[in-house]
Amino acid sequence: MLKMLDPLREINFYSVAFRMILACICGGIIGIEREYKHRPAGFRTHILICLGASMTTMTSQYLSLVMNYTTDISRLGAQVISGIGFIGAGTIIVTKRQRVKGLTTASGLWTVAIVGLAIGAGFYEGAVYASVGIFLAESIFTRVGHYVQKYSPEINVYLEYTERKCLKPVLQVYRENNVKVLDIEVAKASENGGSRFYAMFTLRINRDRAEQQLEKLLMNVTGVNLVEKL
Structure with missing residues (x-):
């Protein structure tokens, strides 16, 4: 712990101002990355959540230390941790291709709320370290995930077709190209009085054969x- 920050751990005008500014900075830095990628919760949302969580902790401390209320100062913070799930759930969507999007944004919102709680409690070092970690996880570490997916032998393929009998020649293509079908999910949707079939395949492919060639x-x-890699 940095001794030079000890005066700012008390509840006074300067410490409150410092905590609110730091909450905006930490939340904003994390939110910029989400805003750049056009995610549902961006710059302003992360600032508001971090600032609100920080204010929650400071309010609890104020009631206990200044107003001398006999209250559990951790109760309001606990409600923030559980309540932020409602906002996070709003960023998670399931596309028509059964892909789940928004999990990283939702987990980032939950974590940035805890960063706000830490700032409000005066745990500045932990809040700054956590903010750096979140930013790295959402930006730099994304490249690691893409690298792993690029060289993974397993892929997911979404396929739309007009008739049930189309599935048989599709499976024949997989067999002829030494592609192993690990899992398959078939469904039917009705649109404008007609029917549309789609299938989700989990495949193990030979990397010597290009995915684009298999798609063709x-x-x-x-x-x-339609054929689309997920």
Whole structure:
């Protein structure tokens, strides 16, 4: 712990101002990365959550230390940790291709709320370290995830087709190209009085064969309208 910050750990005008400014800075830095990627919760949302969580902790301390109320100062903070889940859930969506998006944003919102609680409690060192870690996880470490996915032998493929019988030649293409089907999910949707079929495949492929080449072979199957790697 830095001794030079000890005066700012008390509840006074300067410490309150410092905590609110630091909450805006930490929340803003994390939110900028989400804003840049056009995620549902961006710059302003992260600032508001971090600032609100910080104010929650300071309010608890104020009631206990200044107003001398006999209250559990951790109770309000506990409600923030559980309540932020409602906001996080709003950023998670499931696309028509059954892809889940928004998990990173939701977890970032939850963590930035805890950063705000730490700032409000005067734990500045932990809040700054956590903010740096969150920023790295959402920006730099993303490249690591992409690298792992790029060289993974398993891929997910979304396929739309017009008739049930189209599935048989699709499976034949996989067999001819030494592609192992690990999992398959088939469904039917009705649109404008017609029917549309789609399938989700989990495949193990040979990296010597380009994914683009496999996609072209699937698109050549009669009745297949769309092939997309997820």
